[in-house]
Amino acid sequence: MYEALFDYITRYSGQTLTEKDQEIIRGAMEPKKLRKKQYFLEEGKVCKYTGFILKGAMRQFSVDDNGTEHILQLTIENWWVVDRQSFMNQTPSRYFIEAWEDTELLLLPRPQLDTILAIPAINAMFWQMSENNHIASQKRLDDTISLNAVSRFENFQKQYPEIMQRFPLHQIASYLGIARETLSRIRRPDAH
Amino acid sequence: MYEALFDYITRYSGQTLTEKDQEIIRGAMEPKKLRKKQYFLEEGKVCKYTGFILKGAMRQFSVDDNGTEHILQLTIENWWVVDRQSFMNQTPSRYFIEAWEDTELLLLPRPQLDTILAIPAINAMFWQMSENNHIASQKRLDDTISLNAVSRFENFQKQYPEIMQRFPLHQIASYLGIARETLSRIRRPDAH
DNA sequence: GGCTTGCTGTGACTTTTGTCACGAACCGAT
DNA sequence: ATCGGTTCGTGACAAAAGTCACAGCAAGCC
Incomplete structure (x- = not known):
């Protein structure tokens, strides 16, 4: 079950995980299933977890004053899903995150983040992700205004x-x- | 001259810099002046530096097939300026970065990045910056599509x-x- | 089966935004 | 002071996109 995540970390960090590392990860993250249309996060609530999608599809959206939804992110297997702002600072979120298909996740609770980041491969992976994320955002923004x-x-x-x-x-x-x-x-x- | 940067680091990391840290930073970063309309980065070239703006204003933009400019970022004092993708991977950039006023910068060359990141306060600051950056991008994107x-x-x-x-x-x-x-x-x- | 619900397409029309052209005000440099 | 470049506003028109209304169709449910 955790193999998809281990592969992902190895791929993105360019580093291998020791047995011990894998144990730490198993200890820090818990599996979770969501049925279609179930919420992972609701507006006004705090995002307690970062999720790694093993199987399924999810969407993140805001709702404006007219009740119209605006989709910020569509994600599938091997993507992380989180409202980073809410998760990092443990503040209420402005977004909804919803399972669009029946979905299996691995959840990382906020208190476990530091534990996980102490693993060099994970640390490198998060840097790389942050990097890729930034690049993708910039590209999307460029497209949107151009x-x-x-x-x-x-x-x-x-x-x-x-x-x-x-x-x-x-x-x-x-x-x-x-x-x-x-x-x-x-x-x-x-x-x- | 470096004080503005030291203040910035302290503020964003929540940590103080030792004398030794400050020495390392002084050794790693060089001052640079740009006159209005001078380029910090041109399309097709590699972004060799990350710049911290001490005084002045700069703009980052792409140019489309019709020759129209599209502005991605407008920055002033106490902002970092860089094409992150080009800088991190040392690949050719798709963007221009230009001084819009006479500008004073502190330049961090790519090879010095690792040296700098070894300082805990700097490391924390970069994480926080990456965080803020991500949040701002997401907000801007949300606005743009909504x-x-x-x-x-x-x-x-x-x-x-x-x-x-x-x-x-x-x-x-x-x-x-x-x-x-x-x-x-x-x-x-x-x-x- | 019959029913509802969600997804997609389409026509008619309105609103928003872009394009082109022109002119005035300002500013810095010679 | 004056010349050229830049900035900003505006009118007339064109193009792009949104809104509203309706209909077909497939999937799921009782």
């Missing part, structure tokens, strides 16, 4: 074909910051 | 009044992802 709806969608398709297949189009539209009808029209093959 | 031009501008004004005053409006417009004419009309008081 491109029109058509190009943004095309870029998304190329970059995340797997996510395209596992979430409905209106969620993708929200992620891209466009109306679902607009996305529907963009996809029409004879458009020009 | 709000119209008017609200985005109002939020920007509230959040960065100082930056508003030091950069021309067409740069702010580009940062917000709208045309300069649109911003001009938004600002008109009798609009409704």
Whole structure:
């Protein structure tokens, strides 16, 4: 069960985990199952865990004054899921995180974070993740302010074909910051 | 000259710097002056330094196929300036970074990064920065996909009044992802 | 089976935003 | 002081995207 995570750490840190390291990780993180539509985090509550997705799909979104959802992140297997701000500072979150499919996670409780970070491979992995995260955010932001709806969608398709297949189009539209009808029209093959 | 940086580190890490730490920092970072319109980084080149701004203002932007600039970041005193991706991996950058006012910097060359990170206060500061950065990006992204031009501008004004005053409006417009004419009309008081 | 619910597409229309063109005010450098 | 570049505003129009309403269709449930 923990193997997917160990692989992930090795891959991202470029370092190997000792038996002892693996024991520490097993001790620090607990498995958890969520059914489709169950919340991992709700607005106003504190994000107590960082989750590593073993199987399934989740989405993070905010809800504005009109009750409209705005999707910030769509995640699947081998991604971490967390509201970093809420998790790090243990402050109430502005976001919802919800299982979109039946999902299996490994949970890291906030108090265990320091324990885990003492492992060099984990520490390196978190740096690398933070790095990748930053780069992806910057790219997405660049796209969002530079491109029109058509190009943004095309870029998304190329970059995340797997996510395209596992979430409905209106969620993708929200992620891209466009109306679902607009996305529907963009996809029409004879458009020009 | 280095005091502004030392203060910054103390503030962000919650830790104090020893005399020895300060010596290491002085040894690792070199002062540099840029005149208005001088480049800190050009597209296609490798970002060799991370800069800490002592005085002045800088902007980071990409240029699209039509030659249009898209502003990703506007920075002033006590901000770090860098293309993180290019700097970390020493790969060619897709961005320009330019001094918008006469600017004084402290430069950290890439090879010195590890030296600096060995100092606990610096290490803590970089974690905290990465954290804040991530939060700010997420907020900006949320705004960009959720709000119209008017609200985005109002939020920007509230959040960065100082930056508003030091950069021309067409740069702010580009940062917000709208045309300069649109911003001009938004600002008109009798609009409704 | 029949029912509800969620997802997608589409037409008609409105609103928002972008584009192009022009001119005025300002500012720094020679 | 004046010349060239930059900034900002604005009008007229075009393009992009949003909104509202309706319909078909598939999946799941009693």
